[in-house]
Every structure is written in structure tokens, then in C-alpha cells.
Amino acid sequence: MSDEIKRIGVFTSGGDAPGMNAAIRAVVRTAAYSHIDVYGIRRGYQGMIDNDFVELKSRSVANIIQLGGTVLKTARCDDFRTPEGRALAAKNLKTQQIDALVCIGGNGSYTGAMKLYEEHRIPTIGLPGTIDNDLYGTDFTIGYDTAINTACDAIDKIRDTAGSHNRVFLVEVMGRDAGFIALAVGISGGAEAIFIPEQKGEMSQLMDHFKDTSRRTKSFSIVVVAEGDRQGGALAIQDRLETEFDDIDVRTTILGHIQRGGSPTARDRVLASQLGYEAVEALRKGEVSKAVGIVGGEVILTDFEVAIGKSKQVNPDLIRMAEILAN
Numbered sequence: 001m002s003d004e005i006k007r008i009g010v011f012t013s014g015g016d017a018p019g020m021n022a023a024i025r026a027v028v029r030t031a032a033y034s035h036i037d038v039y040g041i042r043r044g045y046q047g048m049i050d051n052d053f054v055e056l057k058s059r060s061v062a063n064i065i066q067l068g069g070t071v072l073k074t075a076r077c078d079d080f081r082t083p084e085g086r087a088l089a090a091k092n093l094k095t096q097q098i099d100a101l102v103c104i105g106g107n108g109s110y111t112g113a114m115k116l117y118e119e120h121r122i123p124t125i126g127l128p129g130t131i132d133n134d135l136y137g138t139d140f141t142i143g144y145d146t147a148i149n150t151a152c153d154a155i156d157k158i159r160d161t162a163g164s165h166n167r168v169f170l171v172e173v174m175g176r177d178a179g180f181i182a183l184a185v186g187i188s189g190g191a192e193a194i195f196i197p198e199q200k201g202e203m204s205q206l207m208d209h210f211k212d213t214s215r216r217t218k219s220f221s222i223v224v225v226a227e228g229d230r231q232g233g234a235l236a237i238q239d240r241l242e243t244e245f246d247d248i249d250v251r252t253t254i255l256g257h258i259q260r261g262g263s264p265t266a267r268d269r270v271l272a273s274q275l276g277y278e279a280v281e282a283l284r285k286g287e288v289s290k291a292v293g294i295v296g297g298e299v300i301l302t303d304f305e306v307a308i309g310k311s312k313q314v315n316p317d318l319i320r321m322a323e324i325l326a327n
């Protein structure tokens with residue numbers, strides 16, 4: 001056990017995700033249980049540079065577990081990308097007598113924390129907070145479950161209004177580089193086709209499907225598209241379909257930021273609570289520069305360097321299954 005740690009800082013960084021507040025609460029209460037003080041740092045690395053700290057006690061985090069977004073706010077901070085910016089942040093942390101940090105964010109935030117340790121020996125444990133689920137070292141990220149439930153709910157609503165023949169509903173979901181959201185939403189929403197950045201060939205498959213009128217037996221089709229798909233997103237696919245087919249009515253819905261919002265699901269709250277607790281325990285054991293995650297039901301720590309360097313792959317069996325179930 002490291003008895004060096006008397007005070008930790010907690011912050012959220014990068015894009016916000018539902019469940020971040022549950023993670024903050026878990027960090028504060030776990031630390032309080034071990035008689036460690038906690039300071040919240042507002043607006044991520046920007047707050048570290050601007051000296052924007054607030055002391056958090058157990059009661060300060062009451063009634064936030066159910067809230068979306070992050071009570072500490074988040075920001076993207078270019079100054080922290082420079083050695084001078086990080087030196088100023090380290091100086092402020094030392095003045096506040098903060099010995100260690102818990103960072104809730106994505107790969108960029110982990111990179112910043114890794115550099116802060118290399119240059120100034122301030123240890124950080126990271127928690128995967130992003131709706132995209134694209135972080136290595138954990139099966140699920142905080143916010144992903146809420147985002148896919150929100151998107152699935154939207155598809156159910158579109159389905160309810162979708163009675164007429166030869167209509168195609170394109171639903172664009174988030175995922176610039178990864179198809180985790182689109183795949184889960186496509187499967188849970190019963191989509192006819194799913195377009196993800198990792199795959200190619202979906203467009204020609206979809207074209208073939210509609211060209212063969214004998215296969216047009218469904219009254220309408222739902223197609224889920226990740227925003228980072230190679231076709232250029234749902235509107236580009238709509239263009240292609242409308243150019244090719246006169247008799248198909250195409251409607252596009254871009255879900256956008258509603259996927260980031262809302263009250264976190266129970267599953268996200270449990271995950272965030274568990275990871276927040278484990279992050280503080282890891283710091284107490286003297287761990288540094290690692291991300292905490294859950295893989296196959298086991299809590300694991302992954303070096304930031306590894307978590308940043310490796311990419312998590314979508315499960316090819318799920319892609320194949322989704323194709324079979326769409327028939």
C-alpha cells in the first residue's frame with residue numbers, strides 16, 4: 001500500500017459521457033472511506049492550468065449518480081499539449097498538494113496524463129469515459145450502454161411511424177472511427193443493414209438487395225449508419241439510393257448529440273461505480289499511468305501506453321450474425 005497519497009484530484013476530459021458523474025461520486029466516496037481528500041478539477045486539463053479546483057466531500061456528490069453529462073464539466077485544452085502548459089498544471093497541482101489524479105476520459109486524456117507522469121511524476125489512473133466504446137483494455141466504456149439504449153429507443157419510435165411500402169429509413173449514429181455503437185444499435189433495432197467504418201462492401205450489398213425486387217418483401221427497411229462510415233454518412237447513402245431507385249422513398253435521421261445525453265442506464269452506473277472504486281484502490285496500491293477496465297468480468301489495469309497504442313476491434317461474429325438476422 002502506498003501511504004504517500006493524502007489528496008487526489010479527479011477530472012473529466014474530452015467528450016462527456018453519461019455515467020461520468022457516477023464515476024466522480026465513486027472516486028470521492030472511496031477516497032473518503034480511506035481518509036484521502038479529493039479535489040475536483042473543473043474543465044479537465046484547462047482547469048488544471050487555470051487553477052480551477054473545488055474540494056469534494058462525500059456529501060458534495062450526493063444526488064448526482066442519475067445525472068447525464070459531468071458536474072465537473074469537460075474541455076479540450078490545447079495548452080496542455082505543450083510542455084509549458086503541463087509544467088504550469090503540475091505546479092498548480094503541487095501548490096494544492098494533490099499527490100495523484102483520476103482521469104475520466106478517452107485516449108487523448110490518457111496521453112496527457114501519461115506525459116504528466118513522465119515529466120512531473122504525478123501519478124494518474126484513467127477511467128474509460130466515452131460513448132464510443134473504442135478504448136482498449138475494457139469490454140465496455142462508461143456511457144456506451146446509455147448511448148446505444150437512446151439510439152435503440154429512437155429506432156423503435158421510427159419503426160412505429162414507418163408503415164408504408166418501399167420506404168428506407170437511414171439512421172445515422174455516432175462513431176467517427178469505430179462501429180461499436182452502430183453494430184449494437186443495428187442488432188438491437190433489427191436493422192436491415194449496418195454501415196460501419198471497419199467494413200466495406202455494405203453499399204453494393206444494399207444496392208443488390210433493392211435491385212432484386214423479389215427480395216423486397218418487407219414493408220420498410222431500417223439501415224443504421226455510423227457517422228464515420230466510408231460512404232460519407234447517411235446523407236451520402238441517401239443520395240446514392242435516390243439516384244439509383246425511383247421507387248424507393250428514403251428518409252434520413254441523424255441522431256447526433258442526443259446520444260450523449262440523458263440519465264445513465266443502471267448498467268453504466270454500475271460500471272462507473274466499479275471503475276471509480278478500483279481507480280482509487282489502484283492509486284493506493286501505488287499504481288501509476290494505467291487505465292482501469294473490466295475484461296471478461298475481471299477488473300484489469302492496462303498501461304496507458306498499451307491502452308493508447310492498441311485498438312479494440314469490433315467482433316466479426318456479431319457482424320456476420322447481424323447479416324443473417326436481417327434476412
Ligand code: ATP
Binds near residue numbers: 014078079081082110
Ligand atoms: P474522446 O474519446 O471523447 O475524444 P479524449 O480524451 O480522446 O476523449 P481528446 O480531445 O483527444 O479527447 O483529449 C482530451 C484532452 O487531452 C485534450 O484537449 C488535451 O488537453 C489532452 N491531450 C490530448 N492529446 C494529448 C497529447 N498528445 N499530449 C498532451 N495532452 C493531450
